[in-house]
Amino acid sequence: MRFMKKFKSIHLFFILLSILSVKAQFPGDHSPYQSIPVPTAPALPAYGQSVIDNSVPDPIQITRITEIYNYVDGNGDPQVWYPTHEYSKTQVWNADQTLYKIRSWKVYDATTYQEIQDIGASSLYPAYWSNVNPDLIWSFKENGDITKHFVSTNTTQVVGNITNAAGNNYEYVKLGPGEGNIDKNDHYVALVGKDGLDMDVIIYDLQNLQTVFIKKFVGCWQTGGSSFPHYVDWVSVSQSGDYVVIMWDHNTTSQANPYVENGQSHYGVEVYNTQDMQYMRRLIHYGNHGDLGYAADGDEVLVQFYGTQQDGVYMYKLNGNGATAIIQNHDFGIDGHISCRNINRPGWAYVTNSDAAQSGLMLAVKLDNTGTVEYFGHHFSSNTSYEQSPMAVASPNGDKICFKSDFGTGPNTNPSVVYSFFANLDPASSVKDETVAGIYIYPNPTEDFIYIQSTENIKNIGIFTLTGQEIKKQNTVNSKDITVDIRYFSSGVFFLKLETANGMVTKRISIN
Numbered sequence: 001m002r003f004m005k006k007f008k009s010i011h012l013f014f015i016l017l018s019i020l021s022v023k024a025q026f027p028g029d030h031s032p033y034q035s036i037p038v039p040t041a042p043a044l045p046a047y048g049q050s051v052i053d054n055s056v057p058d059p060i061q062i063t064r065i066t067e068i069y070n071y072v073d074g075n076g077d078p079q080v081w082y083p084t085h086e087y088s089k090t091q092v093w094n095a096d097q098t099l100y101k102i103r104s105w106k107v108y109d110a111t112t113y114q115e116i117q118d119i120g121a122s123s124l125y126p127a128y129w130s131n132v133n134p135d136l137i138w139s140f141k142e143n144g145d146i147t148k149h150f151v152s153t154n155t156t157q158v159v160g161n162i163t164n165a166a167g168n169n170y171e172y173v174k175l176g177p178g179e180g181n182i183d184k185n186d187h188y189v190a191l192v193g194k195d196g197l198d199m200d201v202i203i204y205d206l207q208n209l210q211t212v213f214i215k216k217f218v219g220c221w222q223t224g225g226s227s228f229p230h231y232v233d234w235v236s237v238s239q240s241g242d243y244v245v246i247m248w249d250h251n252t253t254s255q256a257n258p259y260v261e262n263g264q265s266h267y268g269v270e271v272y273n274t275q276d277m278q279y280m281r282r283l284i285h286y287g288n289h290g291d292l293g294y295a296a297d298g299d300e301v302l303v304q305f306y307g308t309q310q311d312g313v314y315m316y317k318l319n320g321n322g323a324t325a326i327i328q329n330h331d332f333g334i335d336g337h338i339s340c341r342n343i344n345r346p347g348w349a350y351v352t353n354s355d356a357a358q359s360g361l362m363l364a365v366k367l368d369n370t371g372t373v374e375y376f377g378h379h380f381s382s383n384t385s386y387e388q389s390p391m392a393v394a395s396p397n398g399d400k401i402c403f404k405s406d407f408g409t410g411p412n413t414n415p416s417v418v419y420s421f422f423a424n425l426d427p428a429s430s431v432k433d434e435t436v437a438g439i440y441i442y443p444n445p446t447e448d449f450i451y452i453q454s455t456e457n458i459k460n461i462g463i464f465t466l467t468g469q470e471i472k473k474q475n476t477v478n479s480k481d482i483t484v485d486i487r488y489f490s491s492g493v494f495f496l497k498l499e500t501a502n503g504m505v506t507k508r509i510s511i512n
Contacts, residue, residue, distance in 0.1 A: 025399040026364070027058040027374040027425050029445065030510045033327050034492050035359045041380040041408035044419075048113040052426055053377035056361075057493045057508045059426035060377030065113050065402070066102060066420040084404045084420040088337035088352065088391040089179050089291050092402040092420075095134040097395055099151065100402070101127065102420070104139070107151055117154060124149055124156065126175065131343060131396075132186050138206070140175040140191060142227070146204070160209045162202055164195050165216075171195070172227050173202075179234035181292075182206065183241030184343045188274055190237045190244050192229060194221050199229045201244065203237075203274055215277035217261050231259040231266070237274060238292045238300050239343060243318045244272040245302060247287035255285050269302060271318050283316040284323070292318075293340025296347035296368040303338050303349040303367065313338070313351055315367050326365050327351075327373070331358040335383075337391050345398030350376070352392040352403065354383045362392045362401055362423060376423050379403050382410025388418045400424040439498060445510035450484040456500050458482060463509075464495040486511055 042051040042062075050063040069081045083102045085092045092100045093110060101107045104127035107117040119127075119137075124147070130136035137149040144162035149155070162173050170193035175181075182189045187207055193200040199220035203212040222230035233247040248259065248267050258265035268285040272278060283302055290304025301315040303326070312328040331353050339350040342364075351363045360379055366372035379390040381404065388410065392403040401424075406417045438455035452458065457478035463486070464470050471489070476482050484496075489511050498505045 025397075025425060027056070027060070027376060028510060029366070029372050029374060030057060030493055031373065031512060032371040032491060033329055033331075033363070033365075033373045035329070035331050036361060036375070036378075036493075038356045038360045038378050038380065044407040044409065053423075056375035056377050057510060058375065059428075060375070060423050061426040062377060063113070063422045064419050065100070065108070065422055080415055082387070082415060082418045084387070084418055085391075085393065085402050087178065088339040088350075088393045089181060089341065090393065091129045091131075091181075091341045091396070092393055093395045093400075094129045094151075095132055095396060097397060097400075098134060101129070101137070103127075117151060119149065119154075126178075128175070128182060130186050131182060131184050138182065138186075140173065140189070142172050142174065144169055144173045144193075146206075146209070160204075162191060162193065162204065162211065164193060164200060165214055170200070174227070176234045176236065177228050179247075180236035181239075181341075183237050184239045185241060188212070188237045188241040190235050190274075192232070192235050194227070194229075197221050199232065201235055201246070201272075201277060203244065203277065213275065213277055215272075217259075217266075220259060220261070233287060236292060238318060239294060239340070240300055242274055243280075243300065244274050244277065245283075245292060245318070246270045246272065247290070250286055250288075269304075269316070271320075281320045283318070283320075284314075289337050291338050291340040291349065293342075293349055293367065294346035296366060298346070301367060303340060303365075305332060305336065305338070313349070313365060315349075324367075324369055326367065327371065331361070333358075337389070339393045339401075342394035342396065342398030344396045345394075348394075348398055350392055350394040350398070350401055352379065352390045354379075354381075354389050356381070356383065360390075362390065362403060364394075364398065376401050379405045379421075380407050381405035381418075382408060382412075384410045384412040385416040385418075387416040388412070392423075439500075439505055439507075441496065441507055441509070444507075445512050446486065447512040448485075448487045450486060450496070450509065452482040452484065452498070454480045454482075454498075454500070456480070456502065459499040459501070461499075462497045463489075464497060465492075 039055040045051045045064045047067040050061050053060040073079050100110050104125040124139040128138045135152050139147040145158050146160035147158050172194040174192050191202045199217045201215045220231050233249045235246050253259050253267040258267040269283045269287045271280045288305045295301045300318040303315045306314050311330045311333045313326045316323045335355045337352045348364050353361050362376040364374040388406050390403040392401045440453045458476045461474040463472040496507045496509045
């Protein structure tokens with residue numbers, strides 16, 4: 001009987017270890033969200049070097065991927081620039097995550113962080129990686145040209161040009177502007193064109209290189225010289241390409257003061273049919289920082305911070321089947337960004353809390369009603385300028401994020417000191433997480449008991465909150481096989497500290 005118990009225990013060990021190996025690229029799941037204060041920032045790592053954020057439940061490796069750029073301007077004066085990635089909704093990695101780009105300028109090897117191609121600061125601006133071809137970068141130029149750039153051959157070709165219904169050029173053609181994306185299959189893209197004071201939404205087929213539909217919003221651009229529409233924040237196709245979403249600018253439109261087109265009032269966030277731009281529904285009356293992705297149940301959603309009057313992260317189904325509060329916490333107001341660029345890991349959104357005073361955390365948030373989060377560490381940015389805002393963007397597989405930070409070197413300067421970093425689960429702890437110094441702890445997360453098996457005697461056990469308060473102490477009388485009852489604990493993340501003859505061992509645990 002004792003042999004069978006030991007056999008089952010060993011069998012369970014290898015089952016759990018194999019599960020860990022499969023899930024090793026992601027931090028552990030935790031629910032509900034808990035604020036973790038920003039610890040003292042580690043020393044700023046050198047270009048290509050890493051530090052570890054140990055303050056979150058699973059250690060996160062943070063690697064610096066950009067370097068300062070010194071140059072001489074047209075007047076012969078020396079200048080300094082800190083090149084960084086663009087935005088939380090502009091993908092940094094190519095489709096297979098072997099390369100990354102900094103803005104529309106340079107391409108790097110994603111393993112060595114070494115530059116492999118200088119495209120030119122303006123030749124491809126604005127540039128977007130293909131979602132299906134790791135060698136391809138799309139560019140949507142303001143003059144209406146659509147170009148393809150192939151990294152392997154360093155060649156660029158114009159493959160199309162956008163014109164209005166009369167065949168004339170637009171004053172400006174924009175993707176977004178700035179916050180739009182191609183669908184996940186590189187099939188459709190929604191562009192906006194400035195046609196006098198009017199705004200055209202142009203649905204373009206990238207596979208057949210032709211315009212599908214043009215929808216005119218009369219007087220929507222309004223200001224004659226601006227390169228951004230007066231009434232619209234952004235326009236984008238959804239990841240499937242089935243929907244077009246328009247986020248109306250809440251500074252110029254509202255329920256009380258909408259933009260009116262042919263008797264139709266427009267404000268908040270609206271959904272249209274891609275093929276003919278027919279209005280379908282309004283998701284919410286107030287648009288905020290957000291992105292388009294997939295919920296865990298497969299429905300397409302908008303994920304955004306709700307607004308100035310209600311903190312938290314919410315998702316709204318594009319098919320009209322309801323809204324869900326994902327995180328309701330004052331840490332998430334309007335000072336942060338959301339990325340759903342993890343197109344190969346649907347069901348999650350990546351959320352940055354920009355303000356260090358409100359935790360300064362970066363999270364993956366599961367898009368269902370469980371409140372499950374994964375902690376991708378702190379960004380350590382002073383966030384004293386727009387350039388220093390972290391703006392974390394998820395990789396296509398969702399196993400990494402790219403963010404900006406001055407690494408605590410603020411306040412703001414001119415130019416702002418800022419670098420881009422990758423953050424991912426510390427590879428050194430990914431599989432060894434449950435086995436520490438010959439001590440095996442399972443299950444984790446748990447909700448009733450923690451089981452501990454050790455190769456050496458354990459003198460006593462303590463459980464502590466993230467702030468260091470001891471909430472349980474258990475004398476184990478030098479045992480090697482221990483059960484800890486945590487049935488009456490509140491949910492959250494805690495530290496389990498074990499004292500052995502060789503010293504202290506600390507393990508992060510999650511209680512559901």
